[in-house]
Amino acid sequence: MVRIVDIREVTRPIASPIRNAYIDFSKMTTSLVAVVTDVVRDGRRVVGYGFNSNGRYGQGGLIRERFAPRLLEAPPESLLDADGGNLDPNRVWAAMMANEKPGGHGERSVAVGTLDMAVWDAVAKIADKPLFRLLAEHHGVVAEPCVFVYAAGGYYHPGKDLAALRAEMRSYLDRGYTVVKMKIGGASIDEDQRRIEAVLAELGHHGHARLAVDANGRFDLETAIAYAKMLRRYDLFWYEEPGDPLDYRLQTALAEFYPGAMAVGENLFSHQDARNLIRYGGLRPDRDWLQFDCTLSYGLSEYLRTLKMLHEAGWSWRRCIPHGGHQMSLAIAAGLGLGGSENYPDLFQPYGGFPDGVRVEAGQVTLPELPGIGFEGKSDLHAVMRELAE
Known part of the structure; x- marks a missing residue:
């Protein structure tokens, strides 16, 4: 036993x-x-x-x-x-x-x-078995070990000017990412617009690369709308979490001013809160993205209840790109056919990223056939884990 x-x-x-x-x-x-x-x-x-x-x-x-x-x-x-x-x-x-x-x-x-x-x-x-294969078997679907990933970064940092911001984003593109994300809302709207245009200018040298922006829930409705009016002139991948995660009225009202894709959900920590977002948040299942993170919201067992709710509400699981930048989200995406996963190429190490030798190619990674989540394949992370276990 x-x-x-x-x-x-x-x-x-x-x-x-x-x-x-x-x-x-x-x-x-x-x-x-x-x-x-x-x-x-x-x-x-x-x-x-x-x-x-x-x-x-x-x-x-x-x-x-x-x-x-x-x-x-x-x-x-x-x-x-x-x-x-x-x-x-x-x-x-x-x-x-x-x-x-x-x-x-x-x-x-x-x-x-x-x-x-x-x-x-x-x-x-x-x-x-790899967790992604175990999940696929349990749900009667075919595992998809090739997963879309985007590079999250673009944080505010002391002394970080536009040239440094462009260099950061260029480094992600050089590593194979096709979508990058940057922070907004921590500066004036005019400064953020300059930052966005600097990154878009950099992306213009790399084919069809796209930019997502993330306000981390900072804005009231008036500010969220002001940003929406500024942002809608650009072809962004998404406008993320403009207001408080529980302010469903703000999210609903904002859709009138922002026709592009929005992304929300990383700060909702139960399937009940996720359900309220779907019921009352004015989200559009043809374009918006859901970022629920299982490790912050009671784990995969609860996340599966969230996915069941989404299916019953008419949402495709392809609209889910979990927050977190860790291998757990990758495994879920590969096993259940989600839309992809976040990644932090240079931050929060050794916990983020991929197993050794895994490379981003055309915005995607292929998961290796490692038992479990695959932590043993990431040498710096596994060393920390083994120290705790032994």
Whole structure:
């Protein structure tokens, strides 16, 4: 019988002197967890790993004091699948959420999502399959290991002028990306327009490359509309999160002023909040994008409920491009046919990026056939993970 024998957590810095329109990252942290099982492969215990996405701080206290103890105290058989040969992520999730009231989808969703990532990693390793193939099999679809990725960057940084911003974006294009993203809303609208036009001028030298912009929820309705009127003169990939993530009225009103694609959802942390966005946010399923991040929103087990809701509401899963820039989102995109995944080529390392040797070609990456999520293929990340596990 498969058992979870230990759960370990460490909160580590991923600090950087960058900022977006709302926060700086000078004190940013992430929680790294290892879920140790009694299953042995090649002389080593199978360990599932997880961590939370950037932009939300590590949740070591909640993990160590509330959620990990529930898993370790649960009867081992209550966490297993019907055959008893593997962990059942949904049963594990239910054990973590025992004695939790509904609502309040804030910090606890990050703690649960971090552990959930590690559980899915362990489950796929025990099955000796890449997670993306396991997901495809469970849902009766064909896995698509070739996934669209875009490069997220363009942060505000002390001393970063337009030449430096152009050089950053050029470096992404030189590495094979066809879509790049930059921050707006942390400067005046006139300065942001100059920054946008500088990047677009750079992209003009690289064929059909596109630019997305991200306001990180900074604007009230009046400012969001002012930016929309400025932005609509450009052929942008999307206009991201203009206002507070729970201000569905703002999002609805903005569609009247911005005919192009908008992207939202990275700061909604439950399938109930995602459902309210779809019901009341005025989004357009023919052009807008959804960025729900499973590691911030109770994990893949909850994300699957969000995807079910989207299907019932008439949305294609192709409109989902998850936030986070990590291999978990990549695996979900490849296994379930999402529209792609975010990536941070130079930031938040070693947690972001791809396994060693994976290269971006024409805006896409091909996932290697590694068991689990594939962390073992990224040497700098795996070294940190093994240090925690051993």
